[in-house]
Amino acid sequence: METTPNLQVYDLGHLGLVASILDQIGLVQTVDRFVGPRPGEKVSTGMALKAAILNALGFVTSPLYLFGHFFQGKPTELLLGPGITPELLNDDRMGRMLDSLYAAGVTELFVEVAKSARRAFPFPVRALHVDSTSFHVHGVYGSGEEGQTDTGDEPLVIRLTHGYSRDHRPDLKQWVMNLICADTGGIPLLFAPGDGNQSDQEALVPLLARYRQSLELGEVVVLDGASYSQENLGALRGFSWVMRVPATLKEAKVLLREELPQEAWRPLLPGYRGLEVESEYGGVRQRWLLVESQERARMEEASLQQRIARAEGEARKVLGRLTARTFACEADARRALSEASGRLPLHRLVYLGVQEERQWERVGRPRKGERPLAVVYRLRARLEVDQEKLERARRGLGRFLLATNVLDREGLPPQEVLRRYKDQARTVERGFRFLKDPLFFAESTFLKRPERVMALGMVMALALLVYALGEWALRRRLWEAGSSLPDQKGRPTAKPTLRWVFQLFMWVRLVELGGRWFVLNLAPHHETAARLLGAGRYYLLE
Numbered sequence: 396m397e398t399t400p401n402l403q404v405y406d407l408g409h410l411g412l413v414a415s416i417l418d419q420i421g422l423v424q425t426v427d428r429f430v431g432p433r434p435g436e437k438v439s440t441g442m443a444l445k446a447a448i449l450n451a452l453g454f455v456t457s458p459l460y461l462f463g464h465f466f467q468g469k470p471t472e473l474l475l476g477p478g479i480t481p482e483l484l485n486d487d488r489m490g491r492m493l494d495s496l497y498a499a500g501v502t503e504l505f506v507e508v509a510k511s512a513r514r515a516f517p518f519p520v521r522a523l524h525v526d527s528t529s530f531h532v533h534g535v536y537g538s539g540e541e542g543q544t545d546t547g548d549e550p551l552v553i554r555l556t557h558g559y560s561r562d563h564r565p566d567l568k569q570w571v572m573n574l575i576c577a578d579t580g581g582i583p584l585l586f587a588p589g590d591g592n593q594s595d596q597e598a599l600v601p602l603l604a605r606y607r608q609s610l611e612l613g614e615v616v617v618l619d620g621a622s623y624s625q626e627n628l629g630a631l632r633g634f635s636w637v638m639r640v641p642a643t644l645k646e647a648k649v650l651l652r653e654e655l656p657q658e659a660w661r662p663l664l665p666g667y668r669g670l671e672v673e674s675e676y677g678g679v680r681q682r683w684l685l686v687e688s689q690e691r692a693r694m695e696e697a698s699l700q701q702r703i704a705r706a707e708g709e710a711r712k713v714l715g716r717l718t719a720r721t722f723a724c725e726a727d728a729r730r731a732l733s734e735a736s737g738r739l740p741l742h743r744l745v746y747l748g749v750q751e752e753r754q755w756e757r758v759g760r761p762r763k764g765e766r767p768l769a770v771v772y773r774l775r776a777r778l779e780v781d782q783e784k785l786e787r788a789r790r791g792l793g794r795f796l797l798a799t800n801v802l803d804r805e806g807l808p809p810q811e812v813l814r815r816y817k818d819q820a821r822t823v824e825r826g827f828r829f830l831k832d833p834l835f836f837a838e839s840t841f842l843k844r845p846e847r848v849m850a851l852g853m854v855m856a857l858a859l860l861v862y863a864l865g866e867w868a869l870r871r872r873l874w875e876a877g878s879s880l881p882d883q884k885g886r887p888t889a890k891p892t893l894r895w896v897f898q899l900f901m902w903v904r905l906v907e908l909g910g911r912w913f914v915l916n917l918a919p920h921h922e923t924a925a926r927l928l929g930a931g932r933y934y935l936l937e
Contacts, residue, residue: 411933558592580867586856625677692793
């Protein structure tokens, strides 16, 4: 009887692309240089971290705490090295890896990996975008007072505690992720964990200053309005920055509501216009750019109509209470009407007169010649929209205020100030959306100790680094080669998302048959992506 040759089928998919990027940035070597090997260790910390990032970017809704299950049926020896089997990649190994990363200093280690990535993929950095977000945790933790800070660069342990929840889960404790990303592709250059109740105003600028030399700063630092304060402006001396000015500042309120001549406005980007004024807020000379957005104005007009409707309901209640009162004289009634009308945000009460009412000693028709006990007056008034108040409210629609300490308008023109600030949405904020995507499956964490939560945060940030770096590199190389990949409709595109490229590799399999290796379902566009990302080895193209 003829025997069937031994056949093994492995799920390779897009993991070869991820493994190739990790190899090119030297992740394993950088981490192992910091952490060092342990006696009898079969999988080094750097290799375990590579495996964790492969898991994180697997996009199969397999959470990071089910580490060992993910690699069942995967070609681990091809992806990680000879002798590394799924059995070695268990939850215990991941736990020890997280402990080692924490001991090495998660922020310092992340910065070193990011610097290595910049050497391997020399992407330009014109601006740095700084922001934070929160991740909630499940489980029972301490009171939040156990966190402590040493005299060095990094907190020993973050506080897992309640704070402002971006996840809209105020019932759960949380921790905060601080990221500094390049304007190129939103590639993160620095990760730092923070307490669950961290104040961005107090945390982000000191973080920039602390790692200033390590970051090799770009031309401009971009921060949100939470960091705009007199103390932070002083701490940012020596930096070039762009920030949003909080609308709560007295000077900002005046400018946002001021009636300005049409000829003062200048076109900026499509759909935006603006004008500049000089300021010395906080003792720092700066340019303030008042921006008006057409799209935002339309959205705020719709919101204003809703406010008018709500305000009308409240104003009718005020009018009802006034008309139900009695006054000793007409002057008192008019004074009360004027005061109430002044407090209404968008309406006014129009005086129509008073109605005299006499109060008698007895119920019924008064006797002839009987004098009333008192004469009182009731208001007659109507409610209408106050056009002057409404015009003032409309005057500020679509407006926001940006500031920069770059005084040279040629070096940083107004439209570039706006462009740099808008880039915040496609850089650091896009990275946060990526990490909170259900497919990434790391939005909430289930670890027992804050130290491991900090290290897991580093794994998440490194996964974002690899994803953003891979997408930027692939798009750039497609453009340089004049090549393309099919999009979701089968049309050629030179700007695919890396997630879509991963989707294209879904059915790629690695097969071992009779001692020989084959890659199945590899189409020409797969070969294009693999070669451009330097992953030919993993798909047997070399």
